[in-house]
Structure formats: structure tokens, C-alpha cells
Amino acid sequence: MATLERGFKSWCERASLAVRAELGLELHAPLPARRFADHLDVVLITPLDIEELPAATLNQLTVVDPTGWSALSVIVADRVTVIYNPNNSPGRQSSDVMHELAHVVLEHEPSQLILSIKGDIAMRSFNAKQEDEANWLGWTLLLPKVALEQCASQKKHVSQIATDYCVSEQLVAFRRRMTGLDLQARRRRRATT
Numbered sequence: 604m605a606t607l608e609r610g611f612k613s614w615c616e617r618a619s620l621a622v623r624a625e626l627g628l629e630l631h632a633p634l635p636a637r638r639f640a641d642h643l644d645v646v647l648i649t650p651l652d653i654e655e656l657p658a659a660t661l662n663q664l665t666v667v668d669p670t671g672w673s674a675l676s677v678i679v680a681d682r683v684t685v686i687y688n689p690n691n692s693p694g695r696q697s698s699d700v701m702h703e704l705a706h707v708v709l710e711h712e713p714s715q716l717i718l719s720i721k722g723d724i725a726m727r728s729f730n731a732k733q734e735d736e737a738n739w740l741g742w743t744l745l746l747p748k749v750a751l752e753q754c755a756s757q758k759k760h761v762s763q764i765a766t767d768y769c770v771s772e773q774l775v776a777f778r779r780r781m782t783g784l785d786l787q788a789r790r791r792r793r794a795t796t
Contacts, residue, residue: 606732607739615743618708622744631753633768634744636700643707646682647700649689665690674699676706676713683707694771701741709736745770746778755784 620630626642628634640647650656650664664672669690676685685703687696715728746768754764761779765772779785 606735611736612739612743615740616748618740619743619747620749623747630747631750633750635769636697636704636745639704639744640685640700643704644682645676645704645707646679646684648684648686650686651689653686664688674703676703678713692771693769694765694774697745697769698741698771698774701744702737703741705737705740705744706733709733709740711737742774742778746774748778748782748784751775751779751782751784 619634622639622642623630623632623634626634626638637647650661653661669688672688673691673695674685674687676683678684685700687699687703689696691699711733712730714730717726717728718724746764750768751764754767759767761772761775764770764775768775
């Protein structure tokens with residue numbers, strides 16, 4: 604994530620705490636993606652909720668290649684709508700949705716859809732900086748450092764943290780590593796032995 608500007612990670616931690624305070628949550632409390640979406644007035648749906656979606660497209664997204672996509676944001680009637688993959692685990696869905704909500708908070712420019720002349724091939728533009736920012740903010744909204752510190756003080760196992768915060772165990776491990784909590788714990792263990 605070399606694209607993140609200096610101070611961005613700290614800003615994400617502060618933003619995560621500010622959102623919790625705004626919603627009346629304790630600073631270390633879980634922040635459900637659905638609750639944050641409601642707060643931002645963002646609609647959450649799955650492809651199953653789109654009545655006009657052609658049957659072949661629905662089949663492609665949910666049966667043929669159910670793991671080939673995560674989530675996307677579109678604007679429908681001047682309102683942001685996040686379409687997420689219902690086949691992903693609940694923890695992955697939280698991360699996917701929070702990533703899209705982070706794009707909203709950060710006011711990122713949407714990707715551009717590029718169609719071939721015949722319209723049979725589609726590609727989208729990709730902005731690495733925006734994607735890295737949305738990842739980092741989304742992950743921090745789900746698991747801020749203060750929450751991980753609270754869990755560490757309670758000696759919660761990775762699997763319990765993942766369950767409590769509706770995230771994947773991989774995200775818990777990543778955030779503990781990135782916040783320095785694992786390194787601090789190793790140093791404390793060494794100091795006591």
C-alpha cells in the first residue's frame with residue numbers, strides 16, 4: 604500500500620472513532636456495515652434483489668462464478684447503492700460493503716466502464732490509490748486499533764474477535780500485525796521471560 608499518503612492511516616483511526624461516537628457506539632464496539640450504510644443513506648442489495656437483471660447474468664454471478672466478484676457501487680436515482688455478493692462469508696461481506704462505503708466517505712471518483720465497439724467485452728478503469736485508501740479505511744472502520752487493544756486486554760482469540768466484529772480471521776490477523784499489536788505482545792513476552 605505504497606500509494607497511501609503520510610498521515611492517512613492515522614486519519615483512518617480517528618475517523619473510525621468519530622463514526623462510532625456519531626452513532627452512539629463505544630469506541631471499541633463493532634461497527635456493523637449495514638448500520639454504517641444506513642447512516643450514510645446507502646442502499647445495500649444483492650443481485651437477487653434486482654428484478655430487471657437478466658436470468659443469464661444472475662446465473663453467471665451466483666452460480667457459474669459466485670466467487671469472481673465482491674461488491675460494487677452504483678448511483679440509482681441520486682442515491683448510492685452497493686451491490687454485494689451474497690455467496691461470500693459474512694465476514695467477507697462486511698469487508699466488501701465497508702470497502703464500498705469507504706469510497707463514499709472518501710468521495711472517490713467512480714471507475715469508468717469501457718466497452719468494446721461491439722459491446723461484447725467490458726473492462727473498467729482502476730485507480731490503485733483509491734482502492735488502497737478504501738481498503739485501509741474500510742478495514743479500520745471494521746477493526747480500529749482501540750478495539751483490537753480492548754480484545755487483547757480481554758485475551759480474546761482471533762476467531763472470537765472475527766465472530767464479534769463480523770470479519771474474517773485473516774483481517775483480524777492483518778490488522779493486529781499492521782497496528783503493531785502483535786509486535787508489542789512479542790516484546791512483552793520476551794521482557795517477562
